[in-house]
Amino acid sequence: MSGRSVFVHDPGLEAYGFGGEHPFNPLRVRMAIELCEGLGLMEGYSFLAPKPATDDDLMTVHSLSYIRSVQKAGHDEAPLSELLQYCIGTQDNPVFSKMHEACALVVGGTIEACRLVMGGEAEHALCVSGGLHHALRSKASGFCVYNDAGAAIARLKEEHPGIRIAYVDTDAHHGDGVQWMFYDDPDVLTFSMHESGRYLFPGTGGVEEKGRNGGVGYSLNVPLQPFTQDASFIECFEETLPEALRRFGPDLILSQNGCDAHALDPLTHLSTTTRVYEHVPRRIHELAHELCGGRWVAVGGGGYDIWRVVPRAWAALWATVSHQELPETMPGAWLAKWGRQSPVALPDLTRDIAANYPPIGRAAQVEERNRKTIAEFKRKVLPLLA
Amino acid sequence: MLLVRDSMVREVLTVSPETTAAEALTLCREKRIRHLPVLEGGRMVGLISDRDLRASTPALGDANRAAALDKIRVGDEMAREISTADPDDPIEQAAMAMHERKIGCLPVVEGEDLVGILTTSDVMAALVRLVGAHEPGSRLEIAFPDRPGSLADVAGIVRDQGVNIVSVLSAPGEYDGGSGSVAVIRLATINPTGVVRSLEGAGFPVLWPPSTPGGPGQGL
Ligand SMILES: [Zn+2]
Ligand SMILES: [Zn+2]
Numbered sequence: 001m002s003g004r005s006v007f008v009h010d011p012g013l014e015a016y017g018f019g020g021e022h023p024f025n026p027l028r029v030r031m032a033i034e035l036c037e038g039l040g041l042m043e044g045y046s047f048l049a050p051k052p053a054t055d056d057d058l059m060t061v062h063s064l065s066y067i068r069s070v071q072k073a074g075h076d077e078a079p080l081s082e083l084l085q086y087c088i089g090t091q092d093n094p095v096f097s098k099m100h101e102a103c104a105l106v107v108g109g110t111i112e113a114c115r116l117v118m119g120g121e122a123e124h125a126l127c128v129s130g131g132l133h134h135a136l137r138s139k140a141s142g143f144c145v146y147n148d149a150g151a152a153i154a155r156l157k158e159e160h161p162g163i164r165i166a167y168v169d170t171d172a173h174h175g176d177g178v179q180w181m182f183y184d185d186p187d188v189l190t191f192s193m194h195e196s197g198r199y200l201f202p203g204t205g206g207v208e209e210k211g212r213n214g215g216v217g218y219s220l221n222v223p224l225q226p227f228t229q230d231a232s233f234i235e236c237f238e239e240t241l242p243e244a245l246r247r248f249g250p251d252l253i254l255s256q257n258g259c260d261a262h263a264l265d266p267l268t269h270l271s272t273t274t275r276v277y278e279h280v281p282r283r284i285h286e287l288a289h290e291l292c293g294g295r296w297v298a299v300g301g302g303g304y305d306i307w308r309v310v311p312r313a314w315a316a317l318w319a320t321v322s323h324q325e326l327p328e329t330m331p332g333a334w335l336a337k338w339g340r341q342s343p344v345a346l347p348d349l350t351r352d353i354a355a356n357y358p359p360i361g362r363a364a365q366v367e368e369r370n371r372k373t374i375a376e377f378k379r380k381v382l383p384l385l386a
Numbered sequence: 387m388l389l390v391r392d393s394m395v396r397e398v399l400t401v402s403p404e405t406t407a408a409e410a411l412t413l414c415r416e417k418r419i420r421h422l423p424v425l426e427g428g429r430m431v432g433l434i435s436d437r438d439l440r441a442s443t444p445a446l447g448d449a450n451r452a453a454a455l456d457k458i459r460v461g462d463e464m465a466r467e468i469s470t471a472d473p474d475d476p477i478e479q480a481a482m483a484m485h486e487r488k489i490g491c492l493p494v495v496e497g498e499d500l501v502g503i504l505t506t507s508d509v510m511a512a513l514v515r516l517v518g519a520h521e522p523g524s525r526l527e528i529a530f531p532d533r534p535g536s537l538a539d540v541a542g543i544v545r546d547q548g549v550n551i552v553s554v555l556s557a558p559g560e561y562d563g564g565s566g567s568v569a570v571i572r573l574a575t576i577n578p579t580g581v582v583r584s585l586e587g588a589g590f591p592v593l594w595p596p597s598t599p600g601g602p603g604q605g606l
Contacts, residue, residue, distance in 0.1 A: 023577055091548045092575050134522065134576070141522050142576035173576065176522065199594055201576040202522030226595070267577055269595055 003123025003294060005322040007042070008113045009033060010049035013129040015102040018094050023267065024143040028306035029129055031338055032314040038331030039315055039350070041324055048116075050127070053107035053151060060154035061147055061181050066138040067100070070145060074099035086139055093140040103145040106130055110148035113297045114156050118163075118252060124285070124296045126321045128314050131256040131301030133175040134202060142173065142201060149254055149299060150181040153188055156252065166191065166250035168241065170280050171258025171301040172268035174205030174221065178256075184215035189248045189385075191241060193233075195261070195270050196223040207373060210381045217384025220244055222377055225366045226269035229359065232367045233261065233272050234279050239374045240382075245287050247385040251295065253288045257281065258301025259313035263357055267304050271360065273352035277313040281320035296321070307342040312350055326350055390480050391473035393512040394494045394502035400425045403432070403461025407439045408452075410460050414439075421491040423500055424464050430493060430500050432464030439463060470495045471504055477512045480504055518553030523572040527593040528585060529561040530569060537569060543588055547581045550574040561593075568593065 009029075017026035036042050058067050069086050072078035073095045083089040096102070106129050113125035133149060134142035153165050166189045167182075169175035175192040182188035197203040211219040222240050224233065245253070259277055261270035281298065288296035298321055303310040312330075319326040330348050339346050360366070400423045401410050410422060414436040424432040442463045444451045471480045471492040480492055484506060494502035514520065530536040537556060544551055552572035560568040573581060582592050 087574075090550065090574070091580075092577060199525045201524040201578075203519060203525065203572070204522070266579060 004121075005045070006048050006113070006116055006122040006125040007036075007045055007318060007322075008050055008109050008116075008125055008127040009047040009129070010105070010109070012049075012102070012105050013109060015098065016106050016129060017096070018143070019096055022094065023304045025306055028303060028310040029300070031306065031311040032128055032300075034337075035311040035315045035331070035334055036318050038334035039319075039327050041315065041318055041322065041326075045322065048112070050105065050109040050112035052101065052104040053111060053146070054104075057107060057111060057151050057155060058104065058146060060158070061137060061150040062135075063138045070103065070140075071100040074101065088140050088145070090140075092143060093145065099145060103132075106132060107146050107148040107151050110152040110297070110299055111155055113299070114152040114252070114254065115159075117295050117297050118156060118160060123294045124288070124298070124321045126298045126318055128300035128317075130299030131171070131258055132177075133169060133171060133256050133258075133301060134173070134177045136177050136180065141177065143302075144177065147177045147181065149178050149256060152297075153178070153182065153254065157187065160251075163187065163251045164249060165189070166245055166248055166253045167256070168245075168253060168284060169193070169256040169258070169301075170237070170261070170276075171256055172261040172265065172270050173200060173258070173302060174202055174223075175256060176202045176204050179205075179209070179219050179221075182215065183211055183219055184213040186211075186214050186218050188215075189218050189220065189244070189250065191220040191222075191244060193222040193224065193237060193240070195226055195228070195268050199226065200268060207376050207381060210384065217381065217386075218248075220377070220381060223373060224270060225369045227271050227360050227362065227366055228261075228370060229263075229271045229357070229363060229366070230273055230275045232363075232370050233270070233276050235367075236370050236374055237280065237283070240377055242283070242287060244382060244385060245291055247382070250292050252292055252297065253284060253295065254297045255281070255284050255299070256301045257298055257314070257317050258303055259309055260302035260304055262303070262305060262309045262313070264305040264309055265303065267302070271357070273354070273357050274309075274312055274316060274350070275352065275354070278316050278320070278326070278351070281317050285320050307338065307344055308347055312347070315350065388477045388512065388516060389473065390471045390475045390477060390492075390494055390504055391502070393477055393508045394471075394473065394504045395508060396502050398423060398493075398500060398503045400500070401434065401460050402426060403459060403464070405460045406456050407443055407458040407460065407463070408455035410434060411436060411439050411455065421503065421505065422460075423493045423503065424460055425500065429498060430468070430470075430495065432461070432466050433468045433491075433493060434460050434464040435490070438465070468493060472496065473501060477509065477516075481509045484509065516553065517555060517570070518572045521552045521572070521574065522576075523552040523574050524576065524578045525594070526571050526573065526578060526582065526585075528569045528571060529566050529591040529593055531566050532558060537567075539588070540569060540571070540585065540590055543584045543590075544571070544573065544581055547584060549578070549581055
C-alpha cells in the first residue's frame with residue numbers, strides 16, 4: 001500500500017437533489033457511502049468535509065448573473081421566467097430549496113479533493129457527489145447546476161501555473177460542459193467516452209470535436225454504439241486512453257466516474273456491467289502512478305439505477321482509490337435496510353454475474369462499428385497530440 | 387433565419403473571362419474554394435469550377451501543362467447557363483435545386499447584382515442549425531399518421547410532460563408503406579422516458595430509442 005487516500009464527503013452534499021420522482025436522487029450517494037462502510041472499506045478512514053465553493057470559485061467558469069439567479073431561485077426570490085433563461089425550473093433542473101448552497105458545496109468538494117492531491121496531503125481522493133459535467137457557463141443542463149470539475153480545474157490552473165490536467169470522463173453521456181470550458185486550452189486534456197450523441201443527450205461528442213485554436217487535439221471523444229457491452233467498451237477504452245494520456249503527460253488526472261453506462265440504467269442504451277466499473281478505475285489508477293506520481297482525483301457523475309448499480313459501482317471505485325480489495329458479498333445489514341425501500345430485488349454480490357448479461361444479438365455489428373470509431377480516432381485525432 | 391441570405395457567403399471572389407486557367411486555379415487553391423463566378427462589366431456572365439479547369443488542361447506531370455494553363459482563358463471553359471438563387475429563397479428550395487441539378491454551388495443574384503454565393507457546405511451548416519444539433523438534447527423518432535392534427539397531438543403530449551422542444555423535422559410517407567410520417571424531435575431533456583411512455587400510450591410508435599437492442603427502426 002502506498003500513499004494516503006481521502007474520501008471527501010459531508011452529509012450536506014446529500015442536499016443536492018431535485019426531490020420527488022426526479023431520477024437524480026441523493027439517496028444514491030447515501031447508499032454508496034453506507035455500502036463502503038458496510039463492506040468494511042472505511043475502516044481506518046474518515047470522511048473529510050469540504051467547505052462550500054465561494055462566488056470567486058464559481059466565477060472561474062460561470063457568469064455572475066447565472067450564479068445570482070441560482071442563489072435567488074433557492075430562496076424563492078426570482079420569477080420563473082428569469083430562471084428559465086438559465087434552464088432552471090425545467091423538468092430536468094427544477095428549483096429546490098437552497099439549491100445554490102447545495103450546489104456550491106459539491107463544487108467545494110471537488111475543489112477540496114483536487115487541492116489535497118495537488119498539495120501532497122493525499123495521493124488519491126474521491127468525492128462521489130461531484131461529476132456534474134453538463135453544467136454550462138450560464139446554463140443548468142442535464143441535472144447539473146454548477147460544473148464542479150470545471151471550477152476545480154480552473155482553480156488548479158490558477159494555483160499551479162503551467163499545470164497540465166487530464167480530465168477523463170466515462171459517464172454514458174458526453175462530458176460536454178467540461179469540454180466546452182477548456183475547448184481551446186492545450187493544458188487541459190478532456191477525454192470523454194460515451195454513448196453516441198446521435199440519439200442520446202446532449203447530442204455532442206463526435207470524434208471530430210477535437211478542440212479549437214491552440215487547443216486543437218486536446219479534446220478527445222470516443223462515441224460508442226448503443227448497446228455496447230463490456231468487452232467492446234473495455235477494448236475501446238484500452239485502445240484510446242492510455243496512449244492519449246502518455247502523449248499528453250498530465251500532472252494530475254481527474255476522472256468522472258458516472259455509472260450510467262450499465263445495462264440496467266434507465267436513461268441510456270449502453271449495456272455494460274460492474275466489470276467496467278472495476279476496470280476503468282483500476283487502469284486510471286495504474287496510469288496515474290505511471291504518469292503523474294499517482295495524483296488522481298475521482299468524482300461520481302450520472303447513474304440512475306440507484307439501487308442496484310450506483311452503490312456497487314462507487315464502492316468498487318473507493319476500493320481502488322484506497323488500495324483495498326473489494327469483498328465479494330454484499331453486507332447483510334445494508335441489504336436488509338435498503339431492500340425494504342427498493343422497488344427492485346437487490347443483488348447479493350458486489351460483482352455482476354456475466355451469465356446474466358449474455359451477448360446481445362447484434363454484438364458483432366456493435367463491436368465492428370466501435371472499431372471503426374477507434375480507427376478514425378487514431379487516424380484523425382491522436383496524431384494531433386504531440 | 388432559414389433564407390438563402392442567412393446562409394450565403396457575402397464576400398465573393400470573382401474572375402473575368404480573360405483570366406487564365408493558371409490564375410483561376412491558383413486562386414481556388416489559395417482561398418480553398420471550388421467555384422468562381424465570372425464577371426464582365428459588373429454583370430455575371432458565367433461560372434467556372436476548379437474541376438472544369440482541370441478537366442480542360444493536360445494532367446499533372448504533362449510537359450505541356452504549364453503552357454496550356456497560361457493559354458486557356460476562363461471565358462473558353464466557363465458554364466454560361468447558370469442556376470442562381472435569390473437571397474429571399476427558402477434554403478430548402480436552394481438545397482433542392484442543388485441536389486436535383488447535381489451542382490455544388492449557387493451564385494446569389496439580386497436584380498442584376500451578384501450579392502453572394504451558396505455552396506453545399508453552407509447548406510449543411512444551415513441543416514445543423516435547423517435540426518438544433520448545437521443545443522443539448524435527446525433525439526426521438528416518432529411515427530404518426532398523415533392526417534390533420536396528429537403532429538399537434540404529439541406536441542401536446544410533449545407539452546404535458548413539461549419538456550421543451552428544441553426542433554422538429556418531419557418526413558412524410560416514411561413509415562408503414564407510406565401511410566405514415568416520421569418526425570424527428572429534439573427534446574431539451576436528458577430524460578425523455580416520460581415522453582416516450584406517454585407517446586406510446588397514446589398510440590404513437592417511438593422508433594428510437596427502442597426498448598430492446600432488437601427494437602424497431604434500429605439503424606444504430
Ligand atoms: Zn495508488
Ligand atoms: Zn450521464
